Amino acid sequence: MALSKVDFNNINVTPAASKKLKFNSSANGFETGDVGGSLVLISTQTASSSSTISFTSGIDSTYDSYVFKFYDIHPATSSSLFTFQADTGTNTNYNQTITSTNFRAKHTEADGGTGLEYRTARDQAQGTAFQQISEGIENDNDSSLSGTLQIFSPSSDTFVKHFISRCNGMIVNPGTQETFCAGYFNTTTALTRFQFKMSSGNIDSGVIKLYGVT
Amino acid sequence: MAISKFNYNSFNVTPVAGAALAFDADADGFSTATATSMVLIKTLTASSSATLSFVDGSSDVVLDNTYPVYMFKFINIHPATDGTAFSFQGNSSGGSGYNETITSSVFQAQHNESGSASSLSYVTSMDQANGTSFQQIGLSVGNDNDQSFVGSLFLFNPSSTTFVKHFSATTQEYYSSNYSKRYFTGGYFNTTSAIDEIQFKFASGNIDAGTIKLYGIKDS
Numbered sequence: 001m002a003l004s005k006v007d008f009n010n011i012n013v014t015p016a017a018s019k020k021l022k023f024n025s026s027a028n029g030f031e032t033g034d035v036g037g038s039l040v041l042i043s044t045q046t047a048s049s050s051s052t053i054s055f056t057s058g059i060d061s062t063y064d065s066y067v068f069k070f071y072d073i074h075p076a077t078s079s080s081l082f083t084f085q086a087d088t089g090t091n092t093n094y095n096q097t098i099t100s101t102n103f104r105a106k107h108t109e110a111d112g113g114t115g116l117e118y119r120t121a122r123d124q125a126q127g128t129a130f131q132q133i134s135e136g137i138e139n140d141n142d143s144s145l146s147g148t149l150q151i152f153s154p155s156s157d158t159f160v161k162h163f164i165s166r167c168n169g170m171i172v173n174p175g176t177q178e179t180f181c182a183g184y185f186n187t188t189t190a191l192t193r194f195q196f197k198m199s200s201g202n203i204d205s206g207v208i209k210l211y212g213v214t
Numbered sequence: 215m216a217i218s219k220f221n222y223n224s225f226n227v228t229p230v231a232g233a234a235l236a237f238d239a240d241a242d243g244f245s246t247a248t249a250t251s252m253v254l255i256k257t258l259t260a261s262s263s264a265t266l267s268f269v270d271g272s273s274d275v276v277l278d279n280t281y282p283v284y285m286f287k288f289i290n291i292h293p294a295t296d297g298t299a300f301s302f303q304g305n306s307s308g309g310s311g312y313n314e315t316i317t318s319s320v321f322q323a324q325h326n327e328s329g330s331a332s333s334l335s336y337v338t339s340m341d342q343a344n345g346t347s348f349q350q351i352g353l354s355v356g357n358d359n360d361q362s363f364v365g366s367l368f369l370f371n372p373s374s375t376t377f378v379k380h381f382s383a384t385t386q387e388y389y390s391s392n393y394s395k396r397y398f399t400g401g402y403f404n405t406t407s408a409i410d411e412i413q414f415k416f417a418s419g420n421i422d423a424g425t426i427k428l429y430g431i432k433d434s
Contacts, residue, residue, distance in 0.1 A: 015237045015241040016237060016241055032237070038251060038252060039251035039252050039431065039432075040251060041251050041432060041433075044433075069282075069283060069431065071282055071283060071370045071371045071380075072370070072371050072374060072376070072377045074377070105319035105320070105321045105336060105398065105400060106319055107317060107318060107319040107341045107342075107343060107401070108317070108343060109317045109343055109344045109404065110343060110344075111343030111344075112343075114319070114336055114338055114341060115336055116319075116321040116334070116335065116336035141376065142376065142377050142378050142406050143377070143378070144377040144378065144380070145380075146370035146371065146380040146382075147380075147382070148368075166382060166400075168370075168380045168381070168382050168400040168401065168402065169380075170378060170402060174317075175317055175343075176317045176318055176319050176400060176401040176402055177319070177400075178319055178382065178398070178400030178401075180398075207282065209282075209433075211251060
């Protein structure tokens with residue numbers, strides 16, 4: 001049943017597309033915004049033989065943290081690694097300074113290669129390279145990578161910008177490899193854009209979604 | 215421009231339980247919208263249950279291409295039998311038996327209550343190499359009255375008919391011999407068929423009590 005009559009004669013809010021009408025913090029009026037405790041989808045990008053995928057808008061002080069979810073990332077080149085970097089303002093160099101840790105758990109389909117180990121080849125110490133957040137991903141038709149990357153307070157002009165990722169991919173042996181990466185962009189300048197790419201070759205297919213966390 | 219007076223004479227939205235009121239895409243009207251991108255699909259509460267199953271199309275469960283990512287939350291899962299493993303498996307579309315092929319890795323951080331033992335290690339007894347067993351995400355949950363198991367499990371794009379189905383779990387148990395144990399489990403169902411049924415159980419005995427919630431992470 002539709003509501004055909006509304007009794008409020010003063011709803012003093014500014015409309016914004018797709019935002020919610022909600023009670024304000026004093027519960028004595030209304031405001032426009034998002035409902036707390038939720039993931040708000042900001043944008044979606046789908047790879048199609050893409051050399052890079054960049055998110056250049058929607059990352060600001062609106063949310064305290066942002067989450068990228070990627071699923072079924074399929075590389076064009078076998079054994080290539082999934083990576084990301086960030087930049088400030090409208091810059092497109094994607095070479096911010098990163099200090100990070102990286103470790104992995106692995107296990108092959110042939111019941112070999114089990115292990116939990118720190119990956120010195122995948123971390124950075126004040127480096128400016130694209131941060132590797134996977135091991136080499138197989139590019140057989142059914143092989144892919146899925147996972148999440150969370151960025152904390154990217155717009156802060158006081159603190160460095162922490163990130164945490166966790167990705168599971170099918171490696172070339174073949175087997176499963178789960179990569180845990182965390183670190184920080186060592187800058188007090190706001191990060192406004194993020195770029196993803198394989199270490200070699202294109203992202204053949206896959207989806208990356210950007211959410212804000214309210 | 216603020217709306218200082220509500221001029222719509224036909225507030226033409228259909229109420230939906232649990233939904234919020236949202237401005238539409240043109241910001242000149244209203245529509246109903248779920249409050250979050252994380253949508254609660256189904257809650258199952260154990261009561262001396264041998265298994266808890268989430269089957270697409272049954273009992274309001276959605277486990278198909280509606281959402282690209284699904285998340286299960288485990289809340290105070292309590293075993294009837296002391297020191298038993300908590301686990302899950304899936305069925306592909308049209309399949310049965312909960313015996314899909316899984317390759318997985320598992321590692322744990324542990325610390326006992328006396329403070330005498332702590333470690334971070336790979337757990338070979340819990341992983342699978344193209345195995346068809348139930349995947350363990352907890353090893354030995356205690357069944358004292360105050361002991362339980364909690365955590366979350368993500369399942370990525372289970373409806374894909376192209377790729378394997380990745381999963382990732384972070385769980386925490388009150389180990390039967392009084393440890394805090396945290397497990398990190400990652401892997402994939404090694405099938406290109408859609409997975410549309412997931413079942414949870416203990417290796418031995420019933421799920422005495424506890425709640426499992428299934429959420430969908432919205433695509434748009």
